[in-house]
Amino acid sequence: MKMYRAAAYMRLSVAGRSETESESIANQEYCIRRFVDEQPDIEIVSCRIDDGYSGLIFQRPSFCAMLQDATDGQINCIIVRDLSRFGREFVETGRYLRNILPAYGIRFIAISDGIDTNRISAKDDLLMQIKSAINDEFSRDISMKTRRALSTMRKNGLYVGACPVYGYLKSNEDKHQLVIDEYAANIVRDIFEMKISGASAAVIAKELNDRNVLSPLEYKKSKGLPYSKNGFTDKSNSRWSASTIIRILKDETYIGTLVQGKQYSINYKVKKQVTKPVDEWVQMEMSHEAIVPYYDFQTIQRLMLLDTRISSGMGKVNLFSGLLICDYCDAGMTRKTTARSGKRYHYYYCCAGKKNGCHSPAFIEEGALEAHVFKGIESYIKEVESLVRRSSQMNKDEVNQELTSGITAQIKKLQNDLDEAQFFTSKLRTTLLNGIISEEDYAWMKADYAAKIFSLKNEIDLLVRETQTIIMRREERVQWLFNISEFAEATTFDRAMIVRLVKNICVRSKNNIVVDFVYAIE
Ligand SMILES: [Zn+2]
Numbered sequence: 001m002k003m004y005r006a007a008a009y010m011r012l013s014v015a016g017r018s019e020t021e022s023e024s025i026a027n028q029e030y031c032i033r034r035f036v037d038e039q040p041d042i043e044i045v046s047c048r049i050d051d052g053y054s055g056l057i058f059q060r061p062s063f064c065a066m067l068q069d070a071t072d073g074q075i076n077c078i079i080v081r082d083l084s085r086f087g088r089e090f091v092e093t094g095r096y097l098r099n100i101l102p103a104y105g106i107r108f109i110a111i112s113d114g115i116d117t118n119r120i121s122a123k124d125d126l127l128m129q130i131k132s133a134i135n136d137e138f139s140r141d142i143s144m145k146t147r148r149a150l151s152t153m154r155k156n157g158l159y160v161g162a163c164p165v166y167g168y169l170k171s172n173e174d175k176h177q178l179v180i181d182e183y184a185a186n187i188v189r190d191i192f193e194m195k196i197s198g199a200s201a202a203v204i205a206k207e208l209n210d211r212n213v214l215s216p217l218e219y220k221k222s223k224g225l226p227y228s229k230n231g232f233t234d235k236s237n238s239r240w241s242a243s244t245i246i247r248i249l250k251d252e253t254y255i256g257t258l259v260q261g262k263q264y265s266i267n268y269k270v271k272k273q274v275t276k277p278v279d280e281w282v283q284m285e286m287s288h289e290a291i292v293p294y295y296d297f298q299t300i301q302r303l304m305l306l307d308t309r310i311s312s313g314m315g316k317v318n319l320f321s322g323l324l325i326c327d328y329c330d331a332g333m334t335r336k337t338t339a340r341s342g343k344r345y346h347y348y349y350c351c352a353g354k355k356n357g358c359h360s361p362a363f364i365e366e367g368a369l370e371a372h373v374f375k376g377i378e379s380y381i382k383e384v385e386s387l388v389r390r391s392s393q394m395n396k397d398e399v400n401q402e403l404t405s406g407i408t409a410q411i412k413k414l415q416n417d418l419d420e421a422q423f424f425t426s427k428l429r430t431t432l433l434n435g436i437i438s439e440e441d442y443a444w445m446k447a448d449y450a451a452k453i454f455s456l457k458n459e460i461d462l463l464v465r466e467t468q469t470i471i472m473r474r475e476e477r478v479q480w481l482f483n484i485s486e487f488a489e490a491t492t493f494d495r496a497m498i499v500r501l502v503k504n505i506c507v508r509s510k511n512n513i514v515v516d517f518v519y520a521i522e
Pocket of ligand 1: 326327328329330331350351352353358359360361362
């Protein structure tokens with residue numbers, strides 16, 4: 001006859017919290033049964049499960065029923081896989097284990113923490129074990145959280161630079177916040193618009209110099225704004241140059257993204273700055289107000305890549321420059337003009353040609369190409385129009401809610417953790433006053449909780465921002481589509497419109513031209 005009639009106790013915390021497989025009820029039960037199999041003096045007489053109850057609260061139905069069994073003498077042993085299943089709160093857990101259970105003669109075993117009240121003589125030793133079990137779990141939790149918090153804080157980085165880029169000023173209220181400098185911002189908008197209309201960087205620089213617009217450096221000096229002493233092209237009396245224009249066209253600051261930590265010093269003695277790999281830069285979307293629409297910025301980035309394919313030279317580029325691709329060899333296509341009996345003919349041809357290995361170089365007459373592409377664009381715009389009509393009938397809040405539901409659940413979970421940490425903190429003082437923990441323990445536990453709370457708040461902050469970014473990007477997309485649908489009114493096609501819509505045009509023959517649009521409509 002076995003001496004101990006045991007209750008196996010399993011618990012899963014509040015529903016909605018993500019549980020790992022190792023925390024599942026089945027796993028807990030398996031662990032307890034395997035343990036009991038090796039104990040000749042113990043048999044399991046009941047299984048008690050609390051599913052969806054926090055370890056901070058002891059008013060759990062199965063827990064209470066189990067204690068009733070203990071008072072009735074049905075059981076004289078309680079087994080849990082680990083102490084945190086029984087209770088996660090220090091004071092109450094201690095009270096049960098040191099006072100209540102012994103009063104009924106109940107043996108208590110927490111398997112993975114190595115706690116067995118039969119093997120402990122002094123009450124102080126038990127207390128030590130409880131303390132270390134709860135602390136261990138807490139430390140596991142906190143080291144993971146702290147690691148995450150560090151990167152969170154970096155990602156949350158506020159503006160720390162001394163000289164904001166042209167177009168922005170440091171806010172008077174908060175020097176870590178960038179605000180728009182309207183005058184310079186308008187110049188920046190002009191630069192992007194000129195680029196999208198087909199002007200090269202050199203042409204844009206010349207245009208600004210002709211208009212007597214001060215260069216970024218001269219402008220900052222004239223305004224008494226801080227400027228970088230070792231900037232890229234910033235000589236005194238500097239005028240606009242192509243490289244300044246290109247730097248502006250590539251700068252994500254203008255779409256509201258804060259990019260920091262691009263460079264680092266090798267060590268504190270060497271002043272030289274080294275550029276870090278792009279994936280180590282710290283980026284924060286929507287950290288300040290954008291000057292340039294997101295989709296226009298993306299279009300410009302595409303154009304900058306295409307620029308290598310566009311023959312250099314001054315002046316505006318042709319309607320299709322850089323967009324045409326030979327379907328046989330993927331090479332770009334070049335425009336050529338010939339005169340025949342007094343008339344001029346324009347056509348495009350594969351720039352690789354047979355001598356560079358193109359099996360069947362594409363060739364197309366400009367008029368035929370335009371007719372085909374314009375027809376494609378017209379039907380694309382019609383589709384966009386109907387998409388805009390459909391999306392205007394959708395409930396905006398519902399769509400946003402659906403888009404962000406994943407993050408919202410994450411935020412809720414972290415909020416639970418935060419509430420829990422705050423609850424623990426509030427209990428800590430009582431724990432000290434009751435003499436359960438020492439002054440020393442109180443000090444470090446308090447500091448650890450503070451770190452945990454800090455990191456959780458940071459994480460929540462970051463996710464809230466992410467939610468806002470998703471909603472904002474969606475609204476930008478809707479706005480972009482709306483702008484596209486307005487093209488329906490246009491009577492001619494210009495370069496700006498074509499690059500906003502078309503990614504590339506693949507030419508096989510006069511009757512086989514495929515227009516690849518930037519935004520594919522399902
Ligand atoms: Zn070719």
